[in-house]
Amino acid sequence: MVCVGIGLKSESVTELKDSLLELEELVLSAGGEVVGSLTQVLPSYNPATLMGSGKVSELAELVRETQASAVAVDHSLSGVQIRNLENELGVRVVDRNQVILDIFAQRAQTYEGKLQVELAQSLDQLPRMVDAWLGSLSRQGGGIGTRGPGETAIEMDRRRVRERVKQIKKQLENVREHRSQHRASRRRNRIPSFALIGYTNTGKSTLLNRLTQSQVLAKDQLFATLDPTTRKVHLPDGPPSVMTDTVGFIRKLPTNLIEAFKATLEESADADILVHVIDLSSPQMTTQVEVVQKLIEEFGWQDKPVIHVYNKVDQAPFEKQFQVKTFPRVFVSALTGEGLDRLKSMMTEAIASLTDNVELYFPKDQEHRIYDLSRETKITKREAGSSGTVLHAAMTPALLSRWKDFLVTEDV
Numbered sequence: 001m002v003c004v005g006i007g008l009k010s011e012s013v014t015e016l017k018d019s020l021l022e023l024e025e026l027v028l029s030a031g032g033e034v035v036g037s038l039t040q041v042l043p044s045y046n047p048a049t050l051m052g053s054g055k056v057s058e059l060a061e062l063v064r065e066t067q068a069s070a071v072a073v074d075h076s077l078s079g080v081q082i083r084n085l086e087n088e089l090g091v092r093v094v095d096r097n098q099v100i101l102d103i104f105a106q107r108a109q110t111y112e113g114k115l116q117v118e119l120a121q122s123l124d125q126l127p128r129m130v131d132a133w134l135g136s137l138s139r140q141g142g143g144i145g146t147r148g149p150g151e152t153a154i155e156m157d158r159r160r161v162r163e164r165v166k167q168i169k170k171q172l173e174n175v176r177e178h179r180s181q182h183r184a185s186r187r188r189n190r191i192p193s194f195a196l197i198g199y200t201n202t203g204k205s206t207l208l209n210r211l212t213q214s215q216v217l218a219k220d221q222l223f224a225t226l227d228p229t230t231r232k233v234h235l236p237d238g239p240p241s242v243m244t245d246t247v248g249f250i251r252k253l254p255t256n257l258i259e260a261f262k263a264t265l266e267e268s269a270d271a272d273i274l275v276h277v278i279d280l281s282s283p284q285m286t287t288q289v290e291v292v293q294k295l296i297e298e299f300g301w302q303d304k305p306v307i308h309v310y311n312k313v314d315q316a317p318f319e320k321q322f323q324v325k326t327f328p329r330v331f332v333s334a335l336t337g338e339g340l341d342r343l344k345s346m347m348t349e350a351i352a353s354l355t356d357n358v359e360l361y362f363p364k365d366q367e368h369r370i371y372d373l374s375r376e377t378k379i380t381k382r383e384a385g386s387s388g389t390v391l392h393a394a395m396t397p398a399l400l401s402r403w404k405d406f407l408v409t410e411d412v
């Protein structure tokens with residue numbers, strides 16, 4: 001496979017190169033081989049082929065020389081662009097999203113995972129089908145008589161895919177319901193939950209294995225993990241809790257994938273505490289952290305407590321630790337076990353500061369104690385009655401046990 005990096009003059013060249021290197025890794029992770037690559041920086045994209053016509057000729061030559069059987073472009077391509085490029089190059093052309101979708105298709109193990117991938121692929125395919133039809137129309141010169149049957153055929157195809165999309169969404173709904181029942185029961189039993197999140201290949205699964213004595217697949221490839229796994233974690237000084245490992249993030253994450261993997265992401269959305277795993281040894285660390293931070297905001301998780309875990313200290317230059325300004329953070333090696341005790345105590349502390357909104361009732365003769373409570377936590381609602389006062393307040397587990405005599409209901 002030949003990889004093509006492409007960007008606009010207004011964008012950063014380093015970003016273009018880093019992103020291209022990542023595409024090459026994606027191709028490897030998909031089981032492909034990279035035999036060559038080239039880049040182009042343009043003032044604006046060419047609607048017909050994305051890159052300039054000179055670049056297309058150069059690419060055609062490289063394909064011939066290397067005898068590559070396909071080309072991967074580090075950008076999203078329209079159906080027209082793919083068809084034009086394939087015509088000129090004589091080999092298959094895929095875009096970055098398709099490479100990622102291909103990896104996901106290979107990795108999906110569970111029924112749900114497979115449905116999600118099929119959904120993402122169908123959503124990716126739909127706009128391309130219109131392009132393909134418009135393309136065939138222009139090839140035929142758009143002559144009278146060709147329009148009808150062509151349109152009907154493509155409309156039937158599109159309808160078929162749309163029907164399938166509807167069907168998959170329904171099937172996913174069922175799986176989701178089952179899953180949310182599990183989570184609800186964990187909530188009822190007040191089991192604190194952690195979600196491992198982070199850029200792909202940072203060591204999330206390795207960390208899960210370490211902390212929970214599990215044997216989840218951890219591998220030096222992008223998107224080794226696809227389906228979420230939840231395991232019990234034992235914290236020496238803390239209550240029993242659970243930890244979920246899920247799919248990693250990447251820059252330019254296809255929106256169809258985000259849409260399709262909503263259920264998987266919900267696992268993390270529902271966690272009490274996020275554990276953001278960062279590869280301290282990666283030259284791309286800063287960009288990777290930014291990508292994850294942006295996605296955290298996009299998913300609306302910014303109000304959740306986060307523990308930043310800087311992993312792979314064993315292979316990172318020591319000075320890199322001084323560049324880290326984020327808090328709360330901990331430096332670990334999931335491989336050697338270094339720093340994991342510190343991480344566990346941070347996890348215990350994080351659980352201790354989790355709050356629940358609860359309702360409390362103070363009878364008249366105890367109302368003087370409300371002042372004590374107001375010094376320990378924020379009272380969000382207060383209603384005085386003739387026999388006593390009803391309050392709503394955010395309470396940590398420690399506060400709950402201290403004030404349990406006044407507790408009415410939990411989870412207001």
Ligand SMILES: Nc1nc2c(ncn2[C@@H]2O[C@H](COP(=O)(O)OP(=O)(O)OP(=O)(O)O)[C@@H](O)[C@H]2O)c(=O)[nH]1
Nearest residue numbers: 201202203204205206218219220223224225248334
């Ligand atoms: N040197 C070193 N390697 C590590 C460490 N933690 C993980 N690795 C390696 O990093 C690679 C990726 O680890 P995974 O645990 O699969 O990473 P992940 O974040 O789950 O990756 P995806 O599931 O693909 O998103 C593997 O080859 C691990 O052996 C560490 O602390 N030090």
Ligand SMILES: [Mg+2]
Nearest residue numbers: 204205224225
């Ligand atoms: Mg993993």
